[in-house]
Amino acid sequence: MTVRSLVPLVFAAALGLHLPAPARGAEPGAEEGKKDASAQAEKLYKAGTRALDDERWKDAETAFAQALRLNGPRSDAATYWLAYALNKQGRKADALALVRAFGSRYPGSSWGKEVRALELEIRGGGGPAANPDAESDEELKLMAINSLVHTDPERAVPLLEKILRGKGSEEMKERALFVLAQSGSPRARQLIADVARGNAHPDLQEKALHYLGVFGGRENRQLLDEIYRGTSNVQIKEQVLQSYMIAGDRERVLEAARSEKSVELRGEAAHQLGVMGARAELWQLYKTEQVREVKEAIIQGLFVAGDTDHVLELARSEPDRELKEEAIQKLGVMGMRTAPALLELYRTERDVDLRKDVIQAFFVQGNARALIDIAKTEKVRELKQEAIEKLSVMNNKEATEYLLQFLND
Numbered sequence: 022m023t024v025r026s027l028v029p030l031v032f033a034a035a036l037g038l039h040l041p042a043p044a045r046g047a048e049p050g051a052e053e054g055k056k057d058a059s060a061q062a063e064k065l066y067k068a069g070t071r072a073l074d075d076e077r078w079k080d081a082e083t084a085f086a087q088a089l090r091l092n093g094p095r096s097d098a099a100t101y102w103l104a105y106a107l108n109k110q111g112r113k114a115d116a117l118a119l120v121r122a123f124g125s126r127y128p129g130s131s132w133g134k135e136v137r138a139l140e141l142e143i144r145g146g147g148g149p150a151a152n153p154d155a156e157s158d159e160e161l162k163l164m165a166i167n168s169l170v171h172t173d174p175e176r177a178v179p180l181l182e183k184i185l186r187g188k189g190s191e192e193m194k195e196r197a198l199f200v201l202a203q204s205g206s207p208r209a210r211q212l213i214a215d216v217a218r219g220n221a222h223p224d225l226q227e228k229a230l231h232y233l234g235v236f237g238g239r240e241n242r243q244l245l246d247e248i249y250r251g252t253s254n255v256q257i258k259e260q261v262l263q264s265y266m267i268a269g270d271r272e273r274v275l276e277a278a279r280s281e282k283s284v285e286l287r288g289e290a291a292h293q294l295g296v297m298g299a300r301a302e303l304w305q306l307y308k309t310e311q312v313r314e315v316k317e318a319i320i321q322g323l324f325v326a327g328d329t330d331h332v333l334e335l336a337r338s339e340p341d342r343e344l345k346e347e348a349i350q351k352l353g354v355m356g357m358r359t360a361p362a363l364l365e366l367y368r369t370e371r372d373v374d375l376r377k378d379v380i381q382a383f384f385v386q387g388n389a390r391a392l393i394d395i396a397k398t399e400k401v402r403e404l405k406q407e408a409i410e411k412l413s414v415m416n417n418k419e420a421t422e423y424l425l426q427f428l429n430d
Contacts, residue, residue, distance in 0.1 A: 062088045062092070062096075065091070066084070066099055069085040073102060082106045082110070083235070085102050085103035086235050087267060090235075100132070124136075166184075166197075178209045181200055181201050182212055185197050198222075202232035202236055210240070214244055217245075217248060230248070234266070235268075237268040258281075258286055262277060263293060265277075278291050291319045292318055292321060295321065295322025300326045303326065320344065327355070329362070332352055333362045335348035336349045346378050349366070349379055356386060359382075363379050363383060364391055367380075367395070373404065377404065380392065380407050389415055392411055
C-alpha cells in the first residue's frame, strides 16, 4: 500500500507533540537559514513517506517528528502522517492531544478534515472531554492527561510524575515520559533531566535521551552534552550520539568522532555523521584516522551519506587491501550510478582478486550488461568464469540470452 492510497483513511493515533508555531517573519540575514531548514524538512518528509510505504513505522515517526521540529512548509501534512505512524505502533493514547492542537496551529489546513476524523475515531464518535481523576483505566487516564498538557500543564505534570513513580506498566511510563518531554514547564524539564542523567528510573534513561533528541532545542542539546561528558558508559554515550543526530547537532557528533578515545564510539560517531550527510567532515576524518576499524566505519558513513566520489577514490587509491575491498563492495551497493566508475576500475586494476570484487559489485547491482561485456572480452579464464557464474544465477533475461548464445557457439 502506498502513501497516496492511504490519504483517505482515518488515522487513529499520534504523538501528543507540541506542534511548531506558524512561521513568523525572519530576522535580518536569516533567509538562508530558513531555506536550509525548509530543504531539510522536505528531505525528512520524503524519508518519512518512504518509511510509511515500507511499513517502517518507527523510522517514519522519527522522520516526521524531525520535520515538524524544523517547521517546514508541510508541517501540517507531517503531523497527519506522524499520527498514522504512531497509530501503527499502538500509540493510541498519544493521539488526542496532537489532533486537538492541530486546528489552532494550522487553521485552514487542507488536512483538517482528516485530522478531525481522527479525533472522532479516537473518541469513539464524540462525548465529553476526559477527566483524569475520573478514569480508572491506565491508558484512558494518560489520554486525558495528554489533553491537559495543552490546556492545563500545571495540573498535568504532577499526574505524569505520579504515573512515572507508580506501579504501572513500562509502556505507560514511557508514554508519560514522552509527554513530559514536550512540556516547557520547569518541573517537567527537571523530571526528564533526572531520568536522562540516570538519577531516576534508570530503565527509562535511554528513552529519555531519545526524546531529548527528538524535541531538540538549545537546552536539550546542552543537557545531552553534559550527560555525554559526565559518563563513561559506552551504551549511554552511543544513545547520546544518536540523539545528537536526531537533533541535528552535527558539531558535537564531529567532535566525538575526532576526539573520543573509544574506537567503538568514534565508529558510532562516524555512522551518525553519515546519516546526517556530513560528507566533507567524514572525508577529513578518514584522512587523519589511524585505526582500520574506525576507517571501515567512516567508509560505511560515506556510503550512508551517498558520497560516491570519495568511496570511488578509496576504491582506486586506498593502499590497505581490506579497506579497498570494502570501498569496492560499497560501490556495488550504491546502485547503477556507480557502474561507469566500476568498469573503469576493472579495466585499470591488475590484481585478480580485486577485479573479482568488482565483478561481485556488478552482480550486486544486477548489472547483467557489464558482466556480459566482461564475459565476452576478458582474456583471463578465471575472471571470465567468474562473470559467467554470476550471470548464471541472475534470473535476468539478458543474461539468459547471452548464456544460450555462449552455449551455442
